[in-house]
Amino acid sequence: MKRELDELRKGLDSKECVVDTHVHFGSPVYNIIEVSREFDSSLIVLGTHGKSLLHEMTLGSVSEEVIRKAKVSLLIIPC
Template sequence: MFERILFPTDFSEPSMKVLDYIPALHGVGTREIILVHVIDSKDIGLGASGGQGFLGTVSNQETEARQGLQTEVQHRIIDTRRALEKQGFEVTVLTPAGNPGKEIVAAADAEGASLIVLGSHGRSNIRDRLLGTVSEYVIKNANQPVLVIKRGKESGR
């Protein structure tokens, strides 16, 4: 039923909590995990603006910032990929740049995902809100079912 799962992560504790739930989906037919980390376009802009005293165009600075972020992401994603592969999943890794919510929805469509499983930060100041803005965007705009793993009470948050 859920052969291809899209697992977006920002490597935070709430997003990595999804790893506890993915093995249970193996029994319902999950064979492939599409591991996605979106390099937020805001982070690229911040990295590029940090080089104001250096030679080069803003375009070059943005390219260098993007490459630096992608290198960092690749190093962090290797362990996650290996852990999933050891559990018998085929893993595809995507690291698009842009708006996280939009890129997650676009990746799910482009990759033919049958389910999106994501963790929620719940960073809202309003106590009753459980989901973060990326989770909310994905839920409202995804063409696939979305399973949201909210952070647990054991973390004290």
């Protein structure tokens, strides 16, 4: 997985944009928020998969929870 992320990052790196990749285990929301704090991020970019309305109402989504908890700007991209 790390090798695949490194290849993807190489394609995205430029002088105007720095891209970091990280692999963490556990709660996605907690990890996203903590890593953004650790690196003093100004933007979090998230992909979102449309789940059913029932799923969203009963379980919530990672994107929605990050939106509620993040203290920085977010870019949410439908996948």
